Amino acid sequence: MIASLPDLIAKRAMLSPDAVAMEEYGSGRSITYAEIDQRAAQAAAVMAEQGIGAGDRVAILSRNCIAFFELLFGCAKLGAIFVPLNWRMPARELDQLIEDCAPKLLFHGTEDAGVPNLIAAPPPTIALGENYEASLEAARPRPFRDQWPASDIWYLLYTSGTTGRPKGVIHTFGMALANHVNIGSTIDLRSTDTTLNFLPLFHTAGINLHTLPTLIAGGRVIVLRGFDADAMVSLIEAKRLDTIFAVPTVYQALLDHPRFAAAPLGHVRHWSCGGAPLPDALVERYRALGVRVCNGMGMSETGPTAFLADPEDAWVKVGSVGKPRLLCSVRIVDEAGRDVADGEVGDLLFNGPAITPGYWRDEEATRAAFTPDGWLRSGDLAWRDPEGFYYIAGRRKDMFISGGENVYPAEIENILVAHPAIAEAAVVAAPHEKWGEVGRAFILPAGPSLPEDGELEAYCRARLAAYKVPQSFEIVTDFPRTAAGKIQKHLLPR
Template sequence: MWDLFDLTAQRARLSPDRRALVDLTAGEGAGVALTYAGLDDRAARAAGLLAALGAEPGDRVAVLCRNRPDFFTLLFACAKLGCLLVPLNWRMPAAELAPVLADCQPRLLFHGGEDRATAQALAAGPALVDLDDDFEALVAKQPPLPSREVWPADDVWYLLYTSGTTGEPKAVLYTYGMAMANYVNLRQGVDLSEDDRTLNYLPLFHTAGINLHTLPLLMAGGEVLVQSQFDAGAVLDLITQGRITTFFGVPAVYRQLALHPRFRTTDLGAVRRWACGGAPLEDALARRFVERGALVCNGMGMTETGPTLFLNDPAGAAAKLGSIGKPQILCRVRVVDGAGRDVPPGQVGEVWVKGAAVTPGYWRQPAATAAAFSPDGWLRTGDLVRQDGDGYYYPVGRLKEMFISGGENVYPVEVENALLRHPGVLEVAVVAVPDPVWGEVGHAHVRAQPGTDVDSLARHCRGLLAGYKVPRRFVLVEDFPRTAAGKIQKHRLVPPPGLDLAS
């Protein structure tokens, strides 16, 4: 594994005058740009501020803010000093954040103005620094702190508390070596270069907000536009202006873009690479982008894998609709059955992975860390896939989501893809519920166009699926409980009270 040298100093030496971060959060206009030389100077001064406020190597530094360039200033400042950054979920109230802070015990808490009240409610813990009131003046008067000579590959750079779809969050250890491995995997996977420009808008307490594609592109010397939150119209404007060349989104983002009134008239050609992850992109939605000349390349990974693991390529996106592509260059993958034995192409199995981008474990949770790995060191992802004869992989669902109905395995993602072919269906989530006859049956929660007939959903499924796969019940919902990445939280979906599942 490679040790790193000061990334911002190295990049400032190579391309001091190139634009690193462009702040679009202030409103209209081109945005305020920070060059690589400016980013290095600002991060060094911020590192001096951390030290002046009492932070020492190994201390945790929490940050509670919406997307803004200062987040990356703090990320690199922590690296220069040897502290661990802890991004906090601004969607959580103080009552939910308090146990997180008790777990990581940060020395300092930086926060934005939008989250001032939440931070102050947590003030009994770390010292507070307001990014909107205090930070600018404090950084400006602080002399740059000389960086550590080496950022060791195995040292932890930051902690990411996973939002989770099935249980309580845990803090994933993210090392400097993982950052470099993710950079290699992503750079070769999407041909990132210093001429690329990407948009940072996904929440920064999630791995996608940091690593897809922002941190790798900063390592490559490209330009990152920072938008405080997702706005479909603003994204289409940036595309029209030719300001974005690579774009990463989760399915919910692609859905909002496709539903925007200007989607059909916007020239999408300036974006040379479209990427999707966080959850499977349904086939029907992918086809809408193909019709507009945009090939959306699916991928799959998780916080624990850096996150880049699988990536599709444009040829695969065109010929292998629904595929997540192939494992990237610094990943080793196995697809195994319940006994840990490799399964042949065409059969469904769980993904196990090794590689330089895989986390060493969870913050102060040795039992959870041990449970996540096989005895010989393979990370058990819990994701189910199948491989075709050409080496392309297809997601089938999560191991915990698969259910058995009448002795037959049912994979919810297959049922969901079938339902998404119905013209009235926007989103769907299928979960298992107990049944006294069949053991388990499917229950479909559907977000649909107005006027969609529930009975037509069942008829639609019967024409596409075996009988045991057809959901026993359908319920229309206005929206779903979601994680920060837009994933539907299936563990929070429950049958309506009084529903007779056996009838």
């Protein structure tokens, strides 16, 4: 493992100073690599003047903006630990995060200007905008470290809380480099690439897919404050985007946009998907447009890129997340920790330089997350086919046993969303006097027409074993979701 990295943004500024690093959609503002390096150094000086030193935490509560990355690189120069906070959380939940990471300084955007006043113990704050710009202008230049130890913590990302209290996932400098290799070698990342930054920056995909790897490579990142289907389609129409990463809900929203199908989709070299299971039906709808959406899988804890299907396999191995990426090692094991045979479902384990060393100040959770020999327990169930392609069966916590048979909700959900009247589905276990547990399906309709009574049960019985067919179907107007669009099943009634 490499011991240290050079100051990546300073190195990139030296290699391509005049190349545009980032631009803001709408405003037209852009910043070169030389400028972002200079501003990151000014941001580091501002933080140092506020008493921030190596190991101190600096939090940010903001929508997507260029300043986020100036502060990310500024913390790296200073040795401070950057902590993006979830702006969708109410103040009561933010209190937990503030208490856990104890930041000495908080930057916030204009949309969240009132939030610090609602936090129980807010740290000193700096508002992004005029105050931030004035601080940068007044900052006194000073030397900062030009080497970043690979094992040092760069930033913390708090888990989305689908299973309970959020935990601070440690991200190191070495993890960032490993993820750059894992995603870059898969999508053929180039210095001429332009990608789009729109997913929330308190989520690993917002930072790492594909923004940070693109900045390391010397490409251009267009920043949206948040997801905007019309803006995204406009950029595709203008042939501005070379690579796209999105979650399934975004891919569905693009299909629903009236101009998307007629856009020059072939200009986008690579389309990738993660964050939640990619339904087979969605793959086929994109296939009809000639677009190969590459299914992938990863976690905050894996850097995140662990799996991503190659374009040539996207239509051949529908449902697969592909093979482990270059710097990611994988095992599928039974309950005794023994490797299972091809075709058998088991627990998915990860190892490699992109894997987190653990959770911030939570030794118990860190110990529980790893096997005695150092493999990360993903919490996912998976299987591998004889050709070496991997498939995710679902979360172990989602699996239930009905009449003695293992039931994997992801399989049922994939069948349900292929129904033309269904946009999304979530299946959870409900207690049953005879069978122990049975499936309860929650359905988000694709339009105003709702399935008739008994239609969905008959549809499932024609495609699934009887014990897999949900005992009930409930229509919902939407699901409780995480920032990445994942359905929060633990909030659904049982």
